Amino acid sequence: MSSAYTVEELKLTPYFDMEQFLVMTQETRLGGAVLERLCRLWERWMPELTAKIVDTGKIKYLLVALSAQVEEDVDASWERSPTDGYQDNVLAQLLCMSAVQEVLPDVADAGCAPAPRPTEALRAALEELGVPYRDCEPTLVRRYAVVTHYPFKGACEICHLQPECPKGQGRAEETSFVLPGFEKEKP
Numbered sequence: 001m002s003s004a005y006t007v008e009e010l011k012l013t014p015y016f017d018m019e020q021f022l023v024m025t026q027e028t029r030l031g032g033a034v035l036e037r038l039c040r041l042w043e044r045w046m047p048e049l050t051a052k053i054v055d056t057g058k059i060k061y062l063l064v065a066l067s068a069q070v071e072e073d074v075d076a077s078w079e080r081s082p083t084d085g086y087q088d089n090v091l092a093q094l095l096c097m098s099a100v101q102e103v104l105p106d107v108a109d110a111g112c113a114p115a116p117r118p119t120e121a122l123r124a125a126l127e128e129l130g131v132p133y134r135d136c137e138p139t140l141v142r143r144y145a146v147v148t149h150y151p152f153k154g155a156c157e158i159c160h161l162q163p164e165c166p167k168g169q170g171r172a173e174e175t176s177f178v179l180p181g182f183e184k185e186k187p
Contacts, residue, residue, distance in 0.1 A: 005125040010051040014098030016042045024090045037084075038091055045070050045092065051099050052129070053150050056121035062113075064099045065131050065145035066092055074143075092144045106152040113148035115139075122147070 016039060022028065030038075048067040053060055070092050078085030101108045116122065118138050126132050131142050140147065 004057055005121065006055045007125075007129070008053040008055075010053065010103060012049065012051045012099045012102050013046075014049075014095060014102050017094070017098060020098075021090065021094055024094060025087060034087070038087065041073070041088060041091055042095065045073075045095055049095060049099055051103065054122070054125050054129070054147075056119070056125055059116070059119070059122070060150040061116060061122060061147050062100065062103055062150040063126070063129065063131060063145070063147050064096050064103075065140075065142050066096060068142075071143050096144050096146050100146050100148065104148070104150070104152045107148070110152075113146050114153075116147065116149050 018030070018035070021038070022030070045066060048070050050063075050065050050067075052063045054063055055061075074085065074088045074092055077088040097107075097113070100113050104113070107113045115138060118133050123133055126140070126147065131140055131145050131147075133139065134141055
């Protein structure tokens with residue numbers, strides 16, 4: 001089944017933001033050997049990163065994904081050491097989000113790349129691109145993949161996952177910026 005969509009491949013070179021890694025892992029410092037291991041993984045995983053603008057006609061999306069090989073690498077890390085597995089999992093997430101932020105810098109300010117409603121056109125395109133949605137769910141089968149609107153259209157107020165998201169329900173430590181007209185009523 002061929003859908004009516006076009007794809008623009010993006011060549012990205014996200015950088016390893018150690019400060020962001022420390023924030024995500026809630027660490028205060030890393031030893032030299034750990035940092036070297038993480039930098040080697042980042043370089044090894046860069047070729048496993050794909051970034052595409054998917055135009056389904058009415059709506060454009062940004063798709064960023066790491067290959068199944070990265071998932072296998074992280075799974076193997078968990079088997080070797082829970083610490084390595086945790087750090088490698090965060091590194092893969094950071095690589096995806098750094099790529100998203102390279103294309104959509106507003107995502108960094110928002111603190112999230114809001115998930116779009118999975119339309120039939122988007123579902124069909126992602127299926128053909130090898131990053132389909134899970135059956136009857138609005139989440140992707142790839143563990144390290146992000147799909148969001150392109151260009152940036154807003155934060156929590158447009159996210160399809162808002163009902164299940166602690167941040168979208170106002171239970172986060174810090175809320176993202178809000179587009180005019182979507183402000184919450186003050187109690």
